[in-house]
Amino acid sequence: MRLSGWGRYPYIDSHAEYPLCDGDVQKLVELAGEQSLIGRGLGRSYGDSALAHTTLHSLYLDHFRFFDKKIGLLRCSSGTTLASILELIIPEGWFLSVTPGTKFVTVGGAVASDVHGKNHHLDGCFSEFVESIKLATPNGVVECSRNQNASLFYATCGGMGLTGLILEVEIRLKRVPSSFIDATTIKTKNLEETVEILEENHSSTYSVAWIDCLTTGSGLGRSLVMLGEHTKEGGLVVGKKAKLSVPFDMPDFFLNGLTMQAFNSAYYHRMTKVRSHAIVHYEPYFYPLDGILNWNRLYGAGGFLQYQFVIPKEAGIEGLSAILSRLSASKKGSFLAVLKMFGTENCNHLSFPLGGYTLALDLKLSREVLSLLDELDEIVVAYGGRVYLAKDARMSKEVFRKSYPRWEKFSELRRQWGAHKHFNSTQSQRLGL
Amino acid sequence: MKKILIIGATSSIAESVARLYAKQGDEIYLLARNQGRLDKIVNDLRVRGAADVHSAVFDVCDFDAHVSILDDVFDRLGEVDVVLLAHGTLPDQSLCENSAESALSEIKVNALSSVSLLTHLANKMEYVGKGTIAVITSVAGDRGRKSNYVYGAAKAMLSAFLEGMRHRLFSKGVVVLDIRPGFVDTPMTKDFAKGVLWAKPEKVAEGIVRAISTKKSVVYLPFFWAGIMGVVRNLPRFIFLRTSL
Numbered sequence: 001m002r003l004s005g006w007g008r009y010p011y012i013d014s015h016a017e018y019p020l021c022d023g024d025v026q027k028l029v030e031l032a033g034e035q036s037l038i039g040r041g042l043g044r045s046y047g048d049s050a051l052a053h054t055t056l057h058s059l060y061l062d063h064f065r066f067f068d069k070k071i072g073l074l075r076c077s078s079g080t081t082l083a084s085i086l087e088l089i090i091p092e093g094w095f096l097s098v099t100p101g102t103k104f105v106t107v108g109g110a111v112a113s114d115v116h117g118k119n120h121h122l123d124g125c126f127s128e129f130v131e132s133i134k135l136a137t138p139n140g141v142v143e144c145s146r147n148q149n150a151s152l153f154y155a156t157c158g159g160m161g162l163t164g165l166i167l168e169v170e171i172r173l174k175r176v177p178s179s180f181i182d183a184t185t186i187k188t189k190n191l192e193e194t195v196e197i198l199e200e201n202h203s204s205t206y207s208v209a210w211i212d213c214l215t216t217g218s219g220l221g222r223s224l225v226m227l228g229e230h231t232k233e234g235g236l237v238v239g240k241k242a243k244l245s246v247p248f249d250m251p252d253f254f255l256n257g258l259t260m261q262a263f264n265s266a267y268y269h270r271m272t273k274v275r276s277h278a279i280v281h282y283e284p285y286f287y288p289l290d291g292i293l294n295w296n297r298l299y300g301a302g303g304f305l306q307y308q309f310v311i312p313k314e315a316g317i318e319g320l321s322a323i324l325s326r327l328s329a330s331k332k333g334s335f336l337a338v339l340k341m342f343g344t345e346n347c348n349h350l351s352f353p354l355g356g357y358t359l360a361l362d363l364k365l366s367r368e369v370l371s372l373l374d375e376l377d378e379i380v381v382a383y384g385g386r387v388y389l390a391k392d393a394r395m396s397k398e399v400f401r402k403s404y405p406r407w408e409k410f411s412e413l414r415r416q417w418g419a420h421k422h423f424n425s426t427q428s429q430r431l432g433l
Numbered sequence: 434m435k436k437i438l439i440i441g442a443t444s445s446i447a448e449s450v451a452r453l454y455a456k457q458g459d460e461i462y463l464l465a466r467n468q469g470r471l472d473k474i475v476n477d478l479r480v481r482g483a484a485d486v487h488s489a490v491f492d493v494c495d496f497d498a499h500v501s502i503l504d505d506v507f508d509r510l511g512e513v514d515v516v517l518l519a520h521g522t523l524p525d526q527s528l529c530e531n532s533a534e535s536a537l538s539e540i541k542v543n544a545l546s547s548v549s550l551l552t553h554l555a556n557k558m559e560y561v562g563k564g565t566i567a568v569i570t571s572v573a574g575d576r577g578r579k580s581n582y583v584y585g586a587a588k589a590m591l592s593a594f595l596e597g598m599r600h601r602l603f604s605k606g607v608v609v610l611d612i613r614p615g616f617v618d619t620p621m622t623k624d625f626a627k628g629v630l631w632a633k634p635e636k637v638a639e640g641i642v643r644a645i646s647t648k649k650s651v652v653y654l655p656f657f658w659a660g661i662m663g664v665v666r667n668l669p670r671f672i673f674l675r676t677s678l
Contacts (some may be wrong), residue, residue: 020470021470022469060445063476064476078471088481089479
């Protein structure tokens with residue numbers, strides 16, 4: 001089976017297995033022998049982190065185990081999607097404590113990538129709300145949590161599936177008065193103002209900035225800062241199913257410098273006021289792109305790269321300016337660029353966030369873009385930052401080792417549980433894990 | 434609240450149907466071979482809102498057990514509103530061509546087991562005087578084709594059996610539904626390359642629940658298979674024999 005990540009680069013031939021129960025996983029590990037295995041959910045990581053000789057798809061591991069509606073505790077199998085969890089919990093007045101920008105990910109994937117959302121500055125990563133994980137390691141099925149097999153727990157959260165196949169996850173949910181968000185959008189003129197507004201609104205539950213990364217000079221970094229709070233209005237309504245789909249690959253010229261510039265400019269100028277308020281459903285607020293299925297096809301058959309880095313707060317505006325200038329000079333631009341402030345780093349071995357600023361960009365794949373990203377890597381590392389593994393398809397081993405200092409501890413733990421021999425992805429091999 | 438019996442409950446389509454009924458708050462009884470997977474599904478359906486979920490381990494080829502297990506189900510549920518037969522296997526056609534034993538065993542799982550179950554079920558439902566008996570057959574039963582005529586023959590037998598049973602139960606208030614899915618992406622078909630004709634089990638399940646609530650007799654799922662099979666059935670033989678269908 002030809003497989004790729006969401007960015008559709010790279011593609012590899014992979015043997016797909018669909019375990020039906022926990023016991024199947026153990027058998028598959030034995031069967032695979034020395035061949036590399038990696039778990040795969042909905043394939044929404046962008047690069048090559050869910051690619052291997054054999055992929056273990058969690059499609060049929062999608063059962064709820066229990067849901068305590070009084071305290072908001074939910075346990076389910078790893079292949080359960082955030083979309084189906086929302087469908088279950090919203091009517092009961094609960095919401096995900098942390099949600100990434102799409103609901104089309106599995107719980108197992110959310111743990112493996114230790115995903116973050118618009119509330120990271122206050123609440124941290126997905127794993128902060130994970131109580132316990134049932135993991136199939138080559139040495140057997142184990143339960144791990146902060147109190148039990150703690151080192152395995154910290155390695156598995158953000159561990160990119162490299163410690164074994166996640167079977168079940170127990171998460172704590174968040175009480176909400178309604179399924180609607182009171183959203184405030186503030187238009188900023190440049191990067192300094194953007195960062196200032198983000199800092200000023202640190203207490204805002206959700207915050208993120210859509211940033212126009214094609215404008216140079218004094219307008220560099222002009223943004224729409226989007227803040228959000230849960231509101232009491234609107235009641236508990238589950239979202240509707242997506243209606244639109246991109247049925248085929250767009251021609252390669254569909255997204256080029258000009259159309260991107262036009263889009264970015266139009267998006268920025270669609271807001272005429274400096275500040276606006278709206279009550280919006282959680283669906284368009286958190287998952288704007290979920291309304292268009294297969295939106296990755298907009299980038300054409302050649303695929304695209306998503307590049308997300310974080311630089312520490314100390315590097316601040318100087319670091320961001322350096323990177324944005326380099327980026328807008330390259331004219332490679334991005335259809336959608338998102339800037340966010342992170343809260344403090346957690347103690348998982350390979351989790352991405354650290355206290356500072358993160359910027360996520362989509363870039364159409366090309367040789368120039370690949371070398372541009374190598375250059376950006378150098379700048380990011382020089383400022384003490386790092387690049388997000390869930391989006392990476394091309395980082396070098398050297399850059400990885402410099403920016404994820406706990407990688408050795410992680411490798412050691414993998415050896416301890418026998419995972420290094422069996423659980424390897426194209427990405428882990430490239431990164432020398 | 435409705436009372437639902439599902440046989441072959443660990444099949445993907447059956448499980449998707451069960452989830453829809455669970456969400457409506459119905460009471461469900463599941464029969465399947467694998468205890469471990471059955472337990473997981475029972476738990477899951479409870480979380481999804483089922484009023485109650487019962488289950489028993491059961492092999493459809495154990496014909497002697499049919500009466501007692503169905504007695505247990507009806508004792509527990511009382512009047513059953515919907516029975517869904519979803520069990521089945523996908524035979525290895527070339528194996529069946531070289532082994533009469535394999536061909537017979539496939540006919541046994543895919544047709545004879547249902548004939549036995551349906552005979553008992555028809556009598557029970559006739560006595561109740563309402564409800565729906567829904568059976569998953571296949572588009573493969575519409576015409577024997579070289580690629581899978583053993584499977585097709587079993588399903589064709591079932592379809593004819595259901596037609597007659599529908600005729601018999603019509604005046605008794607019991608609806609008999611023949612569900613003919615096309616290609617469905619399930620563990621049973623995991624080795625097939627998937628194309629545009631393939632449907633997700635969730636989609637097929639929605640069609641099944643809709644067909645049951647609207648008291649349909651025969652339904653092709655997804656709907657376009659009615660057209661495709663219309664063409665396949667009516668293809669003149671001299672052309673048909675030259676195709677690779």
